[in-house]
Amino acid sequence: MKIITWNMQRGRGTDGVADLGRAVAMLRAFSDFDVLCLQEVACGYTDLDGYDGSDQFAEMATLLPGYTALNGKTDDANAHPPRAFGNMMFSRYPVLQACRHSLPWPAEDGVMSxxxxxLEATVDTPSGPLRVCTTHLEYFSPRQRAAQVERLRELHVEAIMHARTSRPGLFKHGPFAVVPRAAAAVLTGDCNFLPDSTDHARLLAPFDDASIPPYLDAWALAHPGQAHAPTVGLHDASPExxxxFTIDYIYxxxxxxxxxxxxxxxxDATGSAHQPVLLELG
Known part of the structure; x- marks a missing residue:
């Protein structure tokens, strides 16, 4: 099973041009992925550089036939034209359940946020149900980002308890019908924190309930003892x-x-300022 996560930044390449066809071709050349997790998909934001305001949620679904497309719009404004921004997920496997979680957004005066x-989906893989979640955490506010990390931990515990709980609910009961929510999980995304940060350590921390499997960093498992490969800034001309640096992860x-x-x-990818990350599971 192959899972890719990528902050596509509306498909704006390092040449300043947003080209979704080119972005999809790059991803396909990287891997014949089973699940694709995207951040910074846009619709209607005509003021963003290199982007014409088109509905990328719809365009990406058209460019990836054969996959179930799930949108996770986090900024969904009833404007004219409509504006939306957020995450997407594509699965080659059947999607048993999709959940869209709002993360904490505590108010902070004078802080852009x-x-x-x-965006969470339980997919029916050949090895059994798997919960895949993709997210994009706050950039400007450490306080908000820390709260979001805590919520991701809470959602992990909640899903595992759902998987362990026997609940009534048949198909005839409509939305009360029991739908699987897998215990085994992959969490992907642009987390906007560094590998040595307290946020990274907190996400990986054990739970008070020792029966809950904690999150592990897939990079550390595949490359023990090695520093994380950078995921941002490889192809820009910034003198900083x-x-x-690394802020994109798969857990x-x-x-x-x-x-x-x-x-x-x-x-080598130049489809945005971020590099795609691939996890392969046996």
Missing amino acids: MQRGA PDRP LSADLAPRVRRLEVHG
């Missing part, structure tokens, strides 16, 4: 000394650790 979310619940076969950052 936006509503953030996590802290570039390139997985500890019960999936034996299945990790490969974790690779596509260092």
